[in-house]
Amino acid sequence: MFTFLARRILIMIPTLFITSVLIFTIMKLPPTDYFETYVAELQAQGEKADLGRVEFLRKEYGLDQPATTQYVRWITGFFKGDFGYSFEYDRPVSDIVGERLALTILVSFLTIILTWVIAFPIGIYSATHQYSIGDYGLTFLGLLGIAIPHFLLALVTMYFANVWFGLSIGGLMDPKYFNQPMSWEKAQSILSHIWIPVLIIGAGGTGSMIRKIRANLLDELQKQYVVTARAKGLPPGRALRKYPLRMSLNFFVSHIGDILPTLVSGAELTAVVLSLQTTGPLLIRALQSQDMFLAGSFLMFLALLTVIGVLISDILLALLDPRVRLQGGSTR
Structure with a gap:
């Protein structure tokens, strides 16, 4: 039973890793991110977006960095209990x-x-x-x-x-x-x-x-x-x-x-x-x-x-x- 449990737990590690890569890849597939969509919606409504705040949040959460860097930051924070920040609700996840x-x-x-x-x-x-x-x-x-x-x-x-x-x-x-x-x-x-x-x-x-x-x-x-x-x-x-x-x-x-x-x-x-x-x-x-x-x-x-x-x-x-x-x- 111990060998069985150890083997199954070890299999969980690559399974979760591959799953996390797939999830992150799918989330990055759209050509635009949340901020670009948000600015476009405001402009379509005739309102002016605070571009300075948008750029600040983009840099603050690493959205201006390469995808691999964003993934490492996201997944390491997840296992530390930091699930990131919700931009729409303006609160921690x-x-x-x-x-x-x-x-x-x-x-x-x-x-x-x-x-x-x-x-x-x-x-x-x-x-x-x-x-x-x-x-x-x-x-x-x-x-x-x-x-x-x-x-x-x-x-x-x-x-x-x-x-x-x-x-x-x-x-x-x-x-x-x-x-x-x-x-x-x-x-x-x-x-x-x-x-x-x-x-x-x-x-x-x-x-x-x-x-x-x-x-x-x-x-x-x-x-x-x-x-x-x-x-x-x-x-x-x-x-x-x-x-x-x-x-x-x-x-x-x-x-x-x-x-x-x-x-x-x-x-x-x-x-x-x-x-x-x-x-x-x-x-x-x-x-x-x-x-x-x-x-x-x-x-x-x-x-x-x-x-x-x-x-x-x-x-x-x-x-x-x-x-x-x-x-x-x-x-x-």
């Missing part, structure tokens, strides 16, 4: 992301918990009652959740909430609490608003996980060791929990690599539609405005979480399933 990160994690965490709580019993029931009326009905609902995009479901929900109840369900809190420190009243406002995006975002994920649990469990239930266990008189519930259910969870454990970045990024389009104060709309806006430090640091953080999540899922998969080998080589 860490301050901007920190305000929304907690809300994003809260929404994503509750969505994942809701998905697991609903999907696991339904998936197990559908697999153990294959081709029954309940299986067909639950399968239809799962496919419906997969087929309807999150943002479309959000638009429909907002429309009917306004038409039927006269309510505006956008946002994660009442407008008066924006940019205010956390308080009991603000927490109550968040709790009263958060269940709507959780239900909307979790709809598609629940349907997808139901299908995966059903398919994997059905595959295990048809194997010979399950037939043998039943023939020996093992109770159905125990025969299900002992091996088939455990083996069918391999996909679930391997999915952990995607969960960590999802906790931080959230559902971007749905967040834009519902006007959620999460990090997804922030990333989209940073990419649109070429705010390179904000967008680049955010993407690099997601890449780091992805690599860590894959490492965790590999370790858990090896512990869950003894058929997974930690070392290569021929099997005797």
Whole structure:
């Protein structure tokens, strides 16, 4: 196990390096940077830009230096906790992301918990009652959740909430609490608003996980060791929990690599539609405005979480399933 962990951690280093180079290269591909776009927008509106301040900021953050120098400065600052400066928001990146990160994690965490709580019993029931009326009905609902995009479901929900109840369900809190420190009243406002995006975002994920649990469990239930266990008189519930259910969870454990970045990024389009104060709309806006430090640091953080999540899922998969080998080589 120690050799396995050491090898995987060593692989993470070149992976993150190549990822950082790709992210920085993509951020530098546009022919203009944030300041040139900003000056052009002001001139198009008939306003005068402070060119002196623009040149000062360009030199202050090394945008007038070669690309290799900019990359070294950016990546070394990232590992020191200095994620750069957001030109659009005129604040350090860490301050901007920190305000929304907690809300994003809260929404994503509750969505994942809701998905697991609903999907696991339904998936197990559908697999153990294959081709029954309940299986067909639950399968239809799962496919419906997969087929309807999150943002479309959000638009429909907002429309009917306004038409039927006269309510505006956008946002994660009442407008008066924006940019205010956390308080009991603000927490109550968040709790009263958060269940709507959780239900909307979790709809598609629940349907997808139901299908995966059903398919994997059905595959295990048809194997010979399950037939043998039943023939020996093992109770159905125990025969299900002992091996088939455990083996069918391999996909679930391997999915952990995607969960960590999802906790931080959230559902971007749905967040834009519902006007959620999460990090997804922030990333989209940073990419649109070429705010390179904000967008680049955010993407690099997601890449780091992805690599860590894959490492965790590999370790858990090896512990869950003894058929997974930690070392290569021929099997005797």
